[in-house]
Amino acid sequence: MPNRRPKLEIVAPSASPExxxxxVAAVERFLRDHAPVIVAEPxxxxxxxxxxxxxxxxxEPDAPSPWGDPVRWG
Structure with a gap:
C-alpha cells in the first residue's frame, strides 16, 4: 500500500531546526494516531x-431471514 501521507516540512525563519x-514529529505522530483503522470485511x-x-x-428463500440479513442473497 503506498504511503499517502504528505511530506511535512516547516518553512519558517524564526524556528530552529530542532x-x-x-x-513535524508531533504532527506526524498525531496523523498516525488518528488515522482511520482499516478493518477487514468479515x-x-x-x-x-x-x-x-x-x-x-x-x-422461503425470498422471505426475510431470522439471521438478520440486510440484503437478499442471490
Whole structure:
C-alpha cells in the first residue's frame, strides 16, 4: 500500500531546526494516531450454507431471514 501521507516540512525563519523537527514529529505522530483503522470485511456466509439453513427451518428463500440479513442473497 503506498504511503499517502504528505511530506511535512516547516518553512519558517524564526524556528530552529530542532524546533521545526519537533513540530513535524508531533504532527506526524498525531496523523498516525488518528488515522482511520482499516478493518477487514468479515467473511460472507456460503450461499450453500444459507440454502441448507433455509431448507432445514422450512423458510422461503425470498422471505426475510431470522439471521438478520440486510440484503437478499442471490
Amino acid at each position: 524546533e521545526a523537527a519537533a513540530v 467473511p460472507r456466509p456460503s450461499p450453500w450454507q444459507r440454502a441448507a439453513l433455509l431448507e432445514g427451518t422450512g423458510r
